[in-house]
Amino acid sequence: MVHASTLSETVFKSNQSKGKEEGASITWGIENDLLQKILTIYPQTKYVLKYNTKIGKKQNKSNPEKSPWITEDDISINKVSYKIKELSGGESYVYKIGVDTGEKIIWAKEGKFTAERTWGIFKLLILIGALGMFIFGMKIMSEGLQQAAGSRLRNMLGSITSNRIKGVFTGFGITSVVQSSSVTTVMTVSFVNAGLMTLRQSAGVMMGANIGTTITAWLILLFGFKVSLDSYAFIFIAFGAPLLFFSKGKVKVWANVIIGFSLLFMGLGALKDAVPTLGPDSAIVQFFVDFKDVWYGPVMFVLLGALVTVVIQSSSAAMALTMTLVGGGVIPFEVAAAMILGENIGTTITAELASLIGNVHAKRSARIHSLFNVIGVTWALLLFPYILKGISLFINGDPYTDGSAANTGLAVFHTAFNSMNVILLLPFVPKLVSLAERTVKSKGAADEEFHLDYIGTGMMGTPDLSILEAKKEVAKFGRITSRMSLFNQQLLTEQNSKVKTKLYRKIKKYEEITDRVEVEVANYLAKVSKGEMTEDTAKKVRSMNSIVNDLERIGDIFYQISKSIERKEELKAWFLPVQRASLLRMFKLIDNAFEIMCENLDADWDGVSLEAAKEAEDLINTKRNKMKEEYLSNLNDKDFNLESGMIFSNLFSLCxxxxDHIINVSEAVVGEI
Structure with missing residues (x-):
C-alpha cells in the first residue's frame, strides 16, 4: 500500500534540466510500477513545477510577496518533460518538480539552469571574441612553430633551385609546419624583395603554400568537430605552462606551441556554441537557400568568403567560421563551398599588403599569388555543380542535409580544389610570371634597386664567367650604399617631422638591405670558389668578399649616424650653424670619395689607380682632424652645449x-687586401 505520507523525494529516479534560448527544458522520471501504484490510490495525481531566479529565491525567503515563485500546477502525469519559455536570457534559475497527489506534494531535489541569451549583440560579441581567441591561438602556435624550426625554414626556402616542383613541395612543407600560408607567402615575398629568389621560384612556393593551408581544414574537422579538443584544452595547457619557466629558449617556444594549440581549439569550441541555432524557416537560412540555386549565387558567395577573409585577415579563421556555420545548419553546403573559394582569393590580400613596402619584384611575386588563386576560382566556378557532385561520392552521408558530412565534404573540396589548381597551372608558371610583369610596371631604378639583377641562387657554367656577373652586382651594391650619405644629409637640414620619420625608416631599410646583399653575394662567391679557378679569378673572389664586407660596414655606420641624429632630436640638443655647416662639408667629402669608389668598381679592375681615392681619403682625415680641434677648443667655452658637442664629435668620427671603409673598397679592387 502506497500512502502520500510515506512518499519522499526519492520517488524521482531522474531530474535534469538544460537551458535554452530564453527558456529551459526540464526532464524527470519515476519508475512505472511506483507511478501506477500512486495513480491507483490517487487517480487525480499530477505534476507541479515551480521556478524562480537565484536572486529571487533569496529575496523570497525574506519577503515572499516581493519575488514569488512561478508555478505550473497542471502538468499531466503522463508527461516526462516540460519546456519553460519567456525567461530572461543569461539569468540563472532554480526549480522544483513535484508530484501532487491531492493530499501532499512530493518535491524532487532542487535543480538549476541558466537560460541562454537569444541571438543579438551580446552573442555577436561572444562570436567575435571566440573568433579572436581562435586567431590568437593560431598566431601564437604559428609563431612558436616558426621559432622552434629556427633558421631551417628560411634555409629550406632559400635553397630552392629553378625546379618549380621542388618549390611546390617546399611551400607545402613550410605551410604544413607553421600552419599559416600567410607566413609562407610573406616570407617568399621578402625573399624576392631581397633578390634571394626569382619570380619563377616564388610561384612554385606560393602554389605549394595553397596546398599546405588545406591541412588546417582537416585539423579543424578532426580535432574541432570529431574529437572536440576544447574539452581537453586545459589539460594541454597544464603540460605547456610549466615549460614557460624553463631557462632554455627552445623549451619556452614549445610552451607557446602547446598553449597556442589549446587556445585555438578553445576558441573553436566557443565559436560552435556562439553560432545561432536557426530553424529552416529563419530569415538568414532562407536568404542562403533562396540564392544558392540562381546562376549568380555562387559568385555572390565567393565574394562573401573573400570579404570575410579580408576583414579577419586569416583564411584559417574564415574556414573555421564557415565550417561552424555549416555544422549549425545556418548555411547550406553549396554556399559554404563557394565561400571557401572566396577565402582562397581573400587570403592573397596578406601577400599584397606585405609587398606594398617592397620593390617591383616583391609586388610581382604577390601578384602571381593573386593571379593563381583568381584563375583557379574562375575555372572552379564554371564546373562548380559537377565538382560538388563528385565530392559527395567520396564521403559518407549526404553533405546537403547532414552537417557532419558537409564539413567532411568541405575539407575534401578545399584539398581537391587547391591540388587540382596546382596541377593545372604549374606548367603555365612562365605565363603567370609574364602576366605579373605586365600588370605590375616598374617605376624605374628606385623600384628595382633592392633586387640582385646579375646573380641568382644558381650560377653560370664556369667560375671565370660567374665572376663577371658578381662584379656587376658588387658595383651596384656600392651605388646603393652611397645613397645612405644623402639621406643623412637630409636629416641634418630637414625641419618637417614626418619627412624625418620617413628618412629614418628609409635608412633602416637600406641598412637591412646591405646585410642581406652581403650574405647573398658571399654565398654566391662561396659557390664560385668550389669550381676550378685561375689565380686571377681567385684573387678577385677574395677582393669581392672584402668589398661586400666593407660596404656592409658602411651601411652600419650610416645607420649609426642616423641614430645619433635621432638621439639629438630627442634630447633637443641643437647644433650651431657652424657645426651643421662643418658636418655637411664632411659629407660632401664622403660623397666625393663614394663617387671615386663607384667609378673604380665599374671600371676594369686591372687598370684602376688608387691616386684619386687616396687623395679623397686624405681630405676626409684632414677635415676630421680640423673638426676635432674645433670641438676640443669649444669645450673651454662655458656656453658650449656638451650634449650636442658629444653628438657632433660622434658624427664626424663615424664619417x-x-x-676608411670607402678607401678599403678601392684598395680591394686593385688587390691590396
Whole structure:
C-alpha cells in the first residue's frame, strides 16, 4: 500500500534540466510500477513545477510577496518533460518538480539552469571574441612553430633551385609546419624583395603554400568537430605552462606551441556554441537557400568568403567560421563551398599588403599569388555543380542535409580544389610570371634597386664567367650604399617631422638591405670558389668578399649616424650653424670619395689607380682632424652645449670611419687586401 505520507523525494529516479534560448527544458522520471501504484490510490495525481531566479529565491525567503515563485500546477502525469519559455536570457534559475497527489506534494531535489541569451549583440560579441581567441591561438602556435624550426625554414626556402616542383613541395612543407600560408607567402615575398629568389621560384612556393593551408581544414574537422579538443584544452595547457619557466629558449617556444594549440581549439569550441541555432524557416537560412540555386549565387558567395577573409585577415579563421556555420545548419553546403573559394582569393590580400613596402619584384611575386588563386576560382566556378557532385561520392552521408558530412565534404573540396589548381597551372608558371610583369610596371631604378639583377641562387657554367656577373652586382651594391650619405644629409637640414620619420625608416631599410646583399653575394662567391679557378679569378673572389664586407660596414655606420641624429632630436640638443655647416662639408667629402669608389668598381679592375681615392681619403682625415680641434677648443667655452658637442664629435668620427671603409673598397679592387 502506497500512502502520500510515506512518499519522499526519492520517488524521482531522474531530474535534469538544460537551458535554452530564453527558456529551459526540464526532464524527470519515476519508475512505472511506483507511478501506477500512486495513480491507483490517487487517480487525480499530477505534476507541479515551480521556478524562480537565484536572486529571487533569496529575496523570497525574506519577503515572499516581493519575488514569488512561478508555478505550473497542471502538468499531466503522463508527461516526462516540460519546456519553460519567456525567461530572461543569461539569468540563472532554480526549480522544483513535484508530484501532487491531492493530499501532499512530493518535491524532487532542487535543480538549476541558466537560460541562454537569444541571438543579438551580446552573442555577436561572444562570436567575435571566440573568433579572436581562435586567431590568437593560431598566431601564437604559428609563431612558436616558426621559432622552434629556427633558421631551417628560411634555409629550406632559400635553397630552392629553378625546379618549380621542388618549390611546390617546399611551400607545402613550410605551410604544413607553421600552419599559416600567410607566413609562407610573406616570407617568399621578402625573399624576392631581397633578390634571394626569382619570380619563377616564388610561384612554385606560393602554389605549394595553397596546398599546405588545406591541412588546417582537416585539423579543424578532426580535432574541432570529431574529437572536440576544447574539452581537453586545459589539460594541454597544464603540460605547456610549466615549460614557460624553463631557462632554455627552445623549451619556452614549445610552451607557446602547446598553449597556442589549446587556445585555438578553445576558441573553436566557443565559436560552435556562439553560432545561432536557426530553424529552416529563419530569415538568414532562407536568404542562403533562396540564392544558392540562381546562376549568380555562387559568385555572390565567393565574394562573401573573400570579404570575410579580408576583414579577419586569416583564411584559417574564415574556414573555421564557415565550417561552424555549416555544422549549425545556418548555411547550406553549396554556399559554404563557394565561400571557401572566396577565402582562397581573400587570403592573397596578406601577400599584397606585405609587398606594398617592397620593390617591383616583391609586388610581382604577390601578384602571381593573386593571379593563381583568381584563375583557379574562375575555372572552379564554371564546373562548380559537377565538382560538388563528385565530392559527395567520396564521403559518407549526404553533405546537403547532414552537417557532419558537409564539413567532411568541405575539407575534401578545399584539398581537391587547391591540388587540382596546382596541377593545372604549374606548367603555365612562365605565363603567370609574364602576366605579373605586365600588370605590375616598374617605376624605374628606385623600384628595382633592392633586387640582385646579375646573380641568382644558381650560377653560370664556369667560375671565370660567374665572376663577371658578381662584379656587376658588387658595383651596384656600392651605388646603393652611397645613397645612405644623402639621406643623412637630409636629416641634418630637414625641419618637417614626418619627412624625418620617413628618412629614418628609409635608412633602416637600406641598412637591412646591405646585410642581406652581403650574405647573398658571399654565398654566391662561396659557390664560385668550389669550381676550378685561375689565380686571377681567385684573387678577385677574395677582393669581392672584402668589398661586400666593407660596404656592409658602411651601411652600419650610416645607420649609426642616423641614430645619433635621432638621439639629438630627442634630447633637443641643437647644433650651431657652424657645426651643421662643418658636418655637411664632411659629407660632401664622403660623397666625393663614394663617387671615386663607384667609378673604380665599374671600371676594369686591372687598370684602376688608387691616386684619386687616396687623395679623397686624405681630405676626409684632414677635415676630421680640423673638426676635432674645433670641438676640443669649444669645450673651454662655458656656453658650449656638451650634449650636442658629444653628438657632433660622434658624427664626424663615424664619417671618418666610413671614409676608411670607402678607401678599403678601392684598395680591394686593385688587390691590396
Amino acid at each position: 671618418e670611419k666610413a671614409g
